[in-house]
Amino acid sequence: MQIIALRPRPFFEAEGAPPGVGQMIIAIDPQKFGGQAFETRLSALCSAILAQSGTRLPGANRGQKRQDARKNGINIPPYLRKEIEDLIAHA
Numbered sequence: 001m002q003i004i005a006l007r008p009r010p011f012f013e014a015e016g017a018p019p020g021v022g023q024m025i026i027a028i029d030p031q032k033f034g035g036q037a038f039e040t041r042l043s044a045l046c047s048a049i050l051a052q053s054g055t056r057l058p059g060a061n062r063g064q065k066r067q068d069a070r071k072n073g074i075n076i077p078p079y080l081r082k083e084i085e086d087l088i089a090h091a
Contacts, residue, residue, distance in 0.1 A: 030038035049055050076084070 030042075034041075046057060049057060
C-alpha cells in the first residue's frame with residue numbers, strides 16, 4: 001500500500017493510467033475546540049494573505065467563473081465535443 005505518492009501521474013491527462021493517489025478528508029468542528037477564537041484567528045489569517053500582492057484565497061474566483069460560464073458558455077475542445085456527441089448518439 002502506498003500512503004504518499006511522491007510522483008503521482010497527472011490528473012488532467014486523458015492518456016495513461018489513473019493518477020494512483022487517494023484522498024482522505026478529516027472534518028473537525030472548530031467550534032468544539034476554539035469557539036469564537038478560531039473564527040477570529042481564521043479571519044486574521046485570511047486578511048493577512050489577501051494583504052499580500054498577487055494572492056487570493058482558494059475558491060475566490062469560483063463565483064465569477066460560474067457567472068461567466070452561465071453568461072458566455074463553456075469552451076469545449078472540438079475533440080471532446082465530438083466525443084460527447086458520439087456518446088449521446090449511441091445512448
